Amino acid sequence: MKAIKDSAIYLIGELLSRAIPFLLLPYLSRKLGVEGFGELSYYQTFTVLFFILVGLSQEGAVTRYFYVYGKRSLDLVVSIGYIYTLVSGSLILLVCWLLQSEIMAYIALSAIFQSFLGVQLSIRQCQKQAIPYTIIQFLSSVLSVIFTILLLEYFDKELVEKRILAILFANVVVFLFSYFIYKDKKRKKKFQFNQYKTALMYLFGFGVPLILHNASLFLKGQLDRIFIFHQFSEADLGLYAMGAQIAAILMIVLQAINKASIPYFFDGLKQKRISLAQVHKWAIGSFIIVPLPALLMWLIPESVVVWLLGNQFIGTKYYIVLFLFSTGLVIPYFILVNYLFYCGKNNFISICSVISTLAYIVSLIGLTFTKIEYVPYASIIGSIIIIPVLFFMTKRVEKQQ
Known part of the structure; x- marks a missing residue:
């Protein structure tokens, strides 16, 4: 019963923390243009890249260590x-200093x-502290919104930099809050x-092998922004990115459903009820x-999207429809990959x-x-x-068993 209750708390917290930034989109679209x-x-693509480098999948390493070896040396x-993150982060900051890029330093x-905070969340999850975990997540999202509004209302120049600073301030404050609570309780x-x-x-040993996997996710999720930024205009990228951002709401819902259904799916496979x-x-x-999500979006008038985001975002609906269809393809992917x-x-x-990423990159280069x-x-x-490849892989796994 406690497991179901904790799962529900995690899911609600996940949805709330991710929904709050989306509620900020109409404000950002009007403020930033x-x-x-x-x-x-x-x-933001560089935020993801730097996070992969300084994070090295520490959240997963902490979780695995806790369940395999216990909490005895978890502090170690x-x-x-944290030491690795500080050293690797310092190297990135040194490069930013050599390039004289202040905004890249903020991103680093x-x-x-963000890496520090992710580890703190993993600790709470390992210790089954569902409510503290949710509070930290929720506080991070809320403070990011509050700091963004304060900075964007106070300043009228370099607003993109101010948005990045707002995210940085939120990460620092919430990390310090969560870290010192954890530190007081540990021996x-x-x-x-x-x-x-x-x-x-x-x-x-845990993080390095996952760099390839994380790099694939980065390329599939962020590379298009870099290509578009250098090949087209910032306005084109703005319409494109807004469409992807709104369509990402569907991904959050699908991830939440997938997370909730995995225990039952695995249990069904274990009990041989699912073949x-x-x-x-x-x-x-x-x-x-x-x-279906793309079709529903297609039926919504363009005027509704423009009313929500502002007149500058005429044409965003086209991208939302396409990205909703692309995101919808995650449904069969989740079903097959969970089996693996x-x-x-x-x-x-x-x-x-890797196969999917290579196909994506080749297509992206050609279409750009x-x-x-x-x-x-x-x-x-x-x-x-990736879908037929997963069908082939799952059949191969069944033959091996």
């Missing part, structure tokens, strides 16, 4: 992870504190140098649902990700040299190609 929103989208793994600092224990070395090797034939049937049947996760075939999942209206089709191509 279409060009400013495009510039912000471009710089957390501490060495934001990624550092003080001294570790030897060799223990720190072992913990660092554990962190690298691979049924999994394949569900994946094929889900294609009926895939186009259950079977522990992470290497097969990585192979599928046409018209920006065609660029979203790269996401659709990448999402479609």
Whole structure:
């Protein structure tokens, strides 16, 4: 009963914390304008990239350590992870200083504190502290919105930089809040140098193999912004990025449903109530649902979108429709990839990700040299190609068992 209650709290917290930034979109669209929103989208790609480099999947490493080895030396793994983040983050900041890029330095600092905060959330989740976990998530989203409004209302220049600063301030404040609460409760224990070395090797052993997977996700999720920024105008990128941002609401809903259904799906596979034939049937049947969100969006008048975002965002609906269709293809993907996760075939999942990413990049390069209206089709191509590959992989796994 407690597990169901905690799962519900996690899901509600996840949806609320992710929904709050979306409620800010109409405000940002009017304050930044279409060009400013495009510039912000471009710089946010570097936030994701820096986070991959300084984070090194520490959240997953902490979670795995807790469940495999217990909490006895968890502080050691957390501490060495923070040291790694500070060292790697300092190197990025040095490059920013050499390039004399102040805004990139803010982005690097934001990624550092985002990594710190992610580890704190993992600790709460491991210790089954659902309410503190949700409070930290919610506080992070709320403070980001509050700081954004305060800075954008007080200043009238360099507003993109101010939005990035607002995110940085929120990450710093919430991390300090969560860290010192955690620090007060933990037992003080001294570790030897060799223990720190072992913990660092554990962190690298866990995080380095996942760099390829995370790089694939980065390329599929962010590379298009960089291409568009250099090939087209900031206004074009603003329309494109806004369409992707709004369509991401569907992804949040699908991820929440997937997270809630995984325990029942895994249990069904374990108890032999669910077979691979049924999994394949569900994946094929889900294609009926895939186009529905895009179809519903297509039926909404363009005037409603313009009223919500502002007159500068005429044409955004086109991108929302395409990105909703691309996002809808995640439904059969989740069904098939969860089967591989259950079977522990992470290497097969990585192979599928690489194939899909390569198809996406080739499509993106080709479409970037046409018209920006065609660029979203790269996401659709990448999402479609991975489905038959997953069908093949799941059949292969069944034969091996």
